Structure formats: structure tokens, C-alpha cells
Amino acid sequence: MPPFDVPEGDPFGPHNLPYGVFSPPGSSEQRVGVRLGDHVLDAGAAAHALGSPYASLLARPTLNPLLAAGRTAWSDVRRALTAWVTVPAHRETVEPLFHPLSSVTLHLPFEVADYVDFYASENHARNVGRIFRPDAADSLTPNWKHLPIGYHGRSGTVLVSGTDVVRPSGQRKAPTDPAPVFGPSVRLDIEAEVGFVVGAPSELGRPVPLGDFRDHVFGLCLLNDWSARDVQAWEYVPLGPFLGKSFATSVSAWITPLDALEEARVAPPERTHALLPYLDDTDEEPGGYDLRISVAVNGHVVSEPPFSTMYWTAAQQLAHMTVNGASLRTGDLYGSGTVSGPAEGQRGSLLELTWNGRDALELPDGKRTFLEDGDVVTLSAWAPGPGGVRVGLGEVTGRVTPRVDPSS
Structure with missing residues (x-):
């Protein structure tokens, strides 16, 4: 044709x-x-x-x-x-x-400058809280409704879709183990996210306000922030993710410009806590995006997370990322954090889908709690477009390959 x-x-x-x-x-x-x-x-x-x-x-x-x-x-x-x-x-x-x-x-369509990953889904944050803090009075941490929580990742391991992901190794220690051990992760997971690509830089010392979001962010793409949950669990207290996250982040080969997504803009969920002025989007244009994501493992769809449910918007994340005076660079990439909806079939990670390995997923090729070598994970998505047509986002796919011992 x-x-x-x-x-x-x-x-x-x-x-x-x-x-x-x-x-x-x-x-x-x-x-x-x-x-x-x-x-x-x-x-x-x-x-x-x-x-x-x-x-x-x-x-x-x-x-x-x-x-x-x-x-x-x-x-x-x-x-x-x-x-x-x-x-x-x-x-x-x-x-x-x-x-x-x-x-x-x-x-890889652009040279990645800095990489930041957020934690913007209330559904995801509450699920994680219930898994790891089941006796807490509130499954959210005290700061969650007041600011977009994030961490700095590793830009050098951002990979284009289709690149194999080598199973990471590191220290891990189960609560009942007397001491940590070293070896390949046995709880390898995915995180279905949306990545935002910064174009125009900003000046050091000048925060970027909410209203300037579209002057700095060129477009978005699907993003899979692969996670070694066992490595992460042992290392992340008190400073947060490190080796459990830094080994691979997969992004689409296609960047969708924001101008292609005008029909997909929606208001974010209702705010339950008053926000400080630099994050208050009450009088701003709708900051959410209606993106319908699909997560497949070995060709079998296991989840369909809706991006419209994200509590914190990309504009708020950008404002928070720069409010201390940090500057933007061309090629900066920031991820939304795991996208999860309120229903079980809308959870964006295996951690949630299997409730930390308690409830195995039934796939055509066998049960899964976390990823096995050879598994292929594919994220795809679409958004409403003009006249009822769909806007497709480029897919993100990656195959898990076994760790190779350099001494062998």
C-alpha cells in the first residue's frame, strides 16, 4: 500500500x-x-x-x-x-x-540528559502501602498528598524499545534471612509508566511554573521502569531506589508531540488536600491525559491501566522538579511513576497484580509471580483524537535475558 x-x-x-x-x-x-x-x-x-x-x-x-x-x-x-x-x-x-x-x-530518539522518576498514582501508592505497611492507619505516607514524590535515576541506562534487558544482580535479603546474599534478582518486575521529554531548557535558579509546562515539554512516550524488587527492598531504606532501578528503563522509539494529544486532555482527580501555590492547578488548563495503556506478558494482556487516574499531573511534576532552582536541560526525561487504576485488572506492576507474589498470574504458558528469563513485556497505548479517531503511542517492548557470569 x-x-x-x-x-x-x-x-x-x-x-x-x-x-x-x-x-x-x-x-x-x-x-x-x-x-x-x-x-x-x-x-x-x-x-x-x-x-x-x-x-x-x-x-x-x-x-x-x-x-x-x-x-x-x-x-x-x-x-x-x-x-x-x-x-x-x-x-x-x-x-x-x-x-x-x-x-x-x-x-533511541533523543540523547537523554537527566532522568527522574515520580510516584504519581494514588492507586499504586496505596497498593504499595497496603502491601508493605498493612497495619498503618493510612496507606499513604504523610507527604504524598502535598508533593509529587520522585527520585533521580540513571540516564545512561535508558534503552530504546526492543532492547533486551539483562536480569540484574545485587544484594538481597528476605526478612527471615540471617544475612544478605548476592545473586541475580528473583523478583524482577515492570512498571507501566508514561515518560515526558523536555525540549527547551530553563535557567538555573528559576523555577518553571505550571503555566509554562507546554513551553518546555515537547512530547511523551510509553516507559517501562524495570524493577528488581528484592534488591530494592534491601537497599532503599533510608535513601530510596538505587541498583534495584538503575539497570534498565525502556522507552518507545516514537515520541508523540503534545500537540497531537489536545483531544486527550482531561482534568486530574479531585484534590483532597490544599496545595501550596506553586502546585495549585485550580485555575490552570486541564493537566491530565486520557491515555489507555495495555500491559502484555508474552503476548497475553495482564492489565489495562488508565493514565487519566493519575493524581499528580506532568505539569505539577515539572514545577516541583524545578522549584528549588534546578534547571532543565534539553533531553531531560521524567517518568510518571507506575500507572495503576482502582480495579485489579488496572494495576501497572506485577508487585500489585500478584500482591507481592502471593497470587500468581495465570498465563497461557504458565503461572507468574515475577518475570522469568525469556519473558517479553510489551506496553501499548492509545488516546482519544480528533473526530473520534485514536492517537496511537509507540509500543515499548523488552525481553528478559539471563545474567551472564563474566568469569564463565
């Missing part, structure tokens, strides 16, 4: 146009691409052929120059791309610049 002939209702139609970085068949050269249906447009080549003033931003091996250019450039480039793939007068020029998606190699 010719690249322009996208079936009606395709979630990757001209209303979407997510950005990625690809190599054409037989080449190692990395190029900025835009997805249309089952094809990838060489955006840099199209910009050059059509005389775009933004050709230099698109003829790069990464999205970072475009990200750094700011909101006006993002909007101009998106309008141009939409015209290039929809206006018949451009068809003869643009059509030869498409590649079948199945024929290209996809890469």
Missing part, C-alpha cells in the same frame, strides 16, 4: 505524526523520521527537498536540536509535516522519501 493511503481510523494517521530516529535499510546513518501508518518519512530529506527553513534541525542523527528549538519551531514543523503528508501537490516529492517501517532500524 502506498504510504499516503493510510486506512481510515489508523492510530498513526496524519493526526498523529510521532517523531523517531531511524536508519534506512543497508545503512548505519541515523536520521530523524516521522511515522505515518506503517511507513517512516525521512523528515530531514523531505525538509530539504521542500525548502523548509527547519531543514537543519531535521537533518540530524537525534531529535535534540529540534527539542532545543522551542515551542514555536515545534508548532511550525508539525504544520509543515502535516501538509507534506496530506497536500496532493507535495506527493510526488515526498513519496520516494518514505520507508516501510518493517525495513528500518529504530534507535
Whole structure:
């Protein structure tokens, strides 16, 4: 099928146009691409052929120059791309610049600067509290309703979808063990999240207010923050996650621009506690996004978490991340934290789905409490778009591979 002939209702139609970085068949050269249906447009080549003033931003091996250019450039480039793939007068020029998606190699679409992971789902936080603090009067920690809790992760281990994840090793100690042991994690988990990609940087010492969110954040993607629960449980008191999280974070090869998600914007859940002024979004535009996520293990759907239930919005997370004066850099990535809904079939981690290993999942290929070697985890999602059409988010997939002993 010719690249322009996208079936009606395709979630990757001209209303979407997510950005990625690809190599054409037989080449190692990395190029900025835009997805249309089952094809990838060489955006840099199209910009050059059509005389775009933004050709230099698109003829790069990464999205970072475009990200750094700011909101006006993002909007101009998106309008141009939409015209290039929809206006018949451009068809003869643009059509030869498409590649079948199945024929290209996809890469990490941007150079990650800093990585922060949040803890923004009340359902997830309450489930974790009930699992680990069953006798507590409140399953939430005292600060949870007052600020978006987060931690700094490791940007160097952010991986593009399709990259294998090697089972991590570390110290682990069960409550009944007399001493810690070292070895591969036996409680390897996933966290279904949404990642937000920062474009325009900010000045050191100047917090980013809620209303400036769309001036700094270019787009979003699905994110799987793999977690070694046994390593994490032993190490995280009192400073929080470290080796249990830093070994791998998988992101989609496609970044969906915020402008493609206008129809998906929704109000967040009702606030139950008064917020300090820098987080108070009462008079701000709706900060939530109606994203319908699906989590599959070995092709079998185990959960469908709704992102619309997230208590803390991406704008509040950005405001909190910078309120102390910390600056943003182009390529900063921050994750929403595990997305979990109120129902059992909407939980975004195996920790919750199996209630810390108590209740095994029944899969076609056997029972699971946590991930086994060879398991493949896939996150996919869609959002409401214009005229009732869906906006597809690029999937995130990763296969667990066994730890290799370097001495063997």
C-alpha cells in the first residue's frame, strides 16, 4: 500500500505524526523520521527537498536540536509535516522519501540528559502501602498528598524499545534471612509508566511554573521502569531506589508531540488536600491525559491501566522538579511513576497484580509471580483524537535475558 493511503481510523494517521530516529535499510546513518501508518518519512530529506527553513534541525542523527528549538519551531514543523503528508501537490516529492517501517532500524530518539522518576498514582501508592505497611492507619505516607514524590535515576541506562534487558544482580535479603546474599534478582518486575521529554531548557535558579509546562515539554512516550524488587527492598531504606532501578528503563522509539494529544486532555482527580501555590492547578488548563495503556506478558494482556487516574499531573511534576532552582536541560526525561487504576485488572506492576507474589498470574504458558528469563513485556497505548479517531503511542517492548557470569 502506498504510504499516503493510510486506512481510515489508523492510530498513526496524519493526526498523529510521532517523531523517531531511524536508519534506512543497508545503512548505519541515523536520521530523524516521522511515522505515518506503517511507513517512516525521512523528515530531514523531505525538509530539504521542500525548502523548509527547519531543514537543519531535521537533518540530524537525534531529535535534540529540534527539542532545543522551542515551542514555536515545534508548532511550525508539525504544520509543515502535516501538509507534506496530506497536500496532493507535495506527493510526488515526498513519496520516494518514505520507508516501510518493517525495513528500518529504530534507535533511541533523543540523547537523554537527566532522568527522574515520580510516584504519581494514588492507586499504586496505596497498593504499595497496603502491601508493605498493612497495619498503618493510612496507606499513604504523610507527604504524598502535598508533593509529587520522585527520585533521580540513571540516564545512561535508558534503552530504546526492543532492547533486551539483562536480569540484574545485587544484594538481597528476605526478612527471615540471617544475612544478605548476592545473586541475580528473583523478583524482577515492570512498571507501566508514561515518560515526558523536555525540549527547551530553563535557567538555573528559576523555577518553571505550571503555566509554562507546554513551553518546555515537547512530547511523551510509553516507559517501562524495570524493577528488581528484592534488591530494592534491601537497599532503599533510608535513601530510596538505587541498583534495584538503575539497570534498565525502556522507552518507545516514537515520541508523540503534545500537540497531537489536545483531544486527550482531561482534568486530574479531585484534590483532597490544599496545595501550596506553586502546585495549585485550580485555575490552570486541564493537566491530565486520557491515555489507555495495555500491559502484555508474552503476548497475553495482564492489565489495562488508565493514565487519566493519575493524581499528580506532568505539569505539577515539572514545577516541583524545578522549584528549588534546578534547571532543565534539553533531553531531560521524567517518568510518571507506575500507572495503576482502582480495579485489579488496572494495576501497572506485577508487585500489585500478584500482591507481592502471593497470587500468581495465570498465563497461557504458565503461572507468574515475577518475570522469568525469556519473558517479553510489551506496553501499548492509545488516546482519544480528533473526530473520534485514536492517537496511537509507540509500543515499548523488552525481553528478559539471563545474567551472564563474566568469569564463565
